[in-house]
Amino acid sequence: MTKILALTGGVGGAKLALGLAQILSPEQLLFAVNTGDDFEHLGLHISPDIDSLTYALAQQNNTETGWGRAGETWNFIETLGSLGGEDWFRLGDKDLALHTVRSQMLGSGMSLTEATAHIAQHMGIQHTIAPMSDDPVRTIVHCDQGDLAFQHYFVRERCEPKVSGFSFSGIHQARLNPLLKSWLNDCDGVIICPSNPFVSVDPLLQLDGFGEALKNLPVVAVSPIVGGIAIKGPAAKMLQEMNMPATAVAVANHYQGLIDGFVVDAEDKKLIEQINVPTISTPSVMVTLQHRIDLAKACVDFLMTLSAP
């Protein structure tokens, strides 16, 4: 039996994650999810990347906004604003319920892993979502406005500040989720979903020996950059601001020493010769469920060729 670990961050990664979940059973597939984007807001513990994956796997993601939960309403946040409350983080009425349930559970002493499992179960999700750690890690964005907490950079400032680097507060104290540790013991390979390499994947790679452990396994990464733009989010902008070309090649270089294979979009086929690990090109812009499944199959097949003896 194939056992795969998929690393994922936000909405882009969650699309491929759903494709993988359609072709691999819960015994064959575990998700390791970034928690560096987590933050405390309005008394709630918010885990944006866990939630993006949860909503995607439950097929309850909001296709109108591109983030958040399907069929969402906004009466809470609009009323909050009218009462002088902090309304820059657009919490939907339904989304808010999820944060409340999680916050109540954490407050009662449960771990983030347990709260995540409870929520996933209530949303009909079969696969296990493993937060990278139950300990707090918080992404700090170093930028021309100084140091910003990730959500302040990402949502409040709409990714406008010019980025010079990142750090992950708590990363040296945080322990890897035991579910991940145990999965690595007999894992056949790793897929890095098309998530932001700097803010979605790097926190995972820097955590408690996790990046080192992955080096002993076949690892395939999927480029979140297609034709010079990020399908979703600020990855391309970040690359440019840190003086790297906004291309799939730069992403492959970023993962150098870790990955054994790379996946670029069909549109970027011409870049393959610039990438110094085995690379395939395949359609990677996932609009429909079938696109997600097709890319997932291509990634798994590719990973299997790399892990063959």
Add this chain to the structure above:
Amino acid sequence: MTKILALTGGVGGAKLALGLAQILSPEQLLFAVNTGDDFEHLGLHISPDIDSLTYALAQQNNTETGWGRAGETWNFIETLGSLGGEDWFRLGDKDLALHTVRSQMLGSGMSLTEATAHIAQHMGIQHTIAPMSDDPVRTIVHCDQGDLAFQHYFVRERCEPKVSGFSFSGIHQARLNPLLKSWLNDCDGVIICPSNPFVSVDPLLQLDGFGEALKNLPVVAVSPIVGGIAIKGPAAKMLQEMNMPATAVAVANHYQGLIDGFVVDAEDKKLIEQINVPTISTPSVMVTLQHRIDLAKACVDFLMTLSAP
């Protein structure tokens, strides 16, 4: 200039409160509000009686449900239930925003009085809403299921347990709101709105010398019981369970020694002879805004006759 203090609890009292606010300026009228119903729930500080008054004065009360905020939606609480959260207290999406703003303010060190003023101001309310105390007082219902926190009795158990009495946890430590202390110095009279005498008004009367102070002023109370039934809430049921007749007479007797005048509904005119303080009868079932204003005028006029030298 007439200066009046109005004591009020839940939705019934808030109806008369709106009438009073229509005929008396913010310099002439202050509201003293029960906080014994307050509770902590889902990490929020909820003040049902303050909110009933706030929504009523802003004319944002929900006339469909009879409680809560107008134009409410229920996506939060329905989603919370679907995720296994505690959904017996029906928090509307808009209402939730108010609780969140208050909880954030209290968490930042502001008093309940300050948070209440902030919210009232943002809802366009001119009059001052004075929580009876900034210190916690919590109503406990003694009943055939043992001791229940008020909201557990009132909402979760839908007032079904048979009541034997009440106590107010924290009542001996709580300090009267300084706004009320100061208003009493040159107040001309007091109106007790048609609120539940046991759980809405008694906490006020038992607080930090407040009831004693009122004895030096002309006080008029309006019966919340009309024709043997409570217009709203469990007052009639409570009277019966504590072996009192569910009539306006029992309410007047409850306030004996405190009130100088009593107001019963026109329907209960025949009861006047059983009440041993000056009593008037007037329509007191407030459906329209005009009903509220008419009853307010009748109460103020009556109070003025009692306070005349």
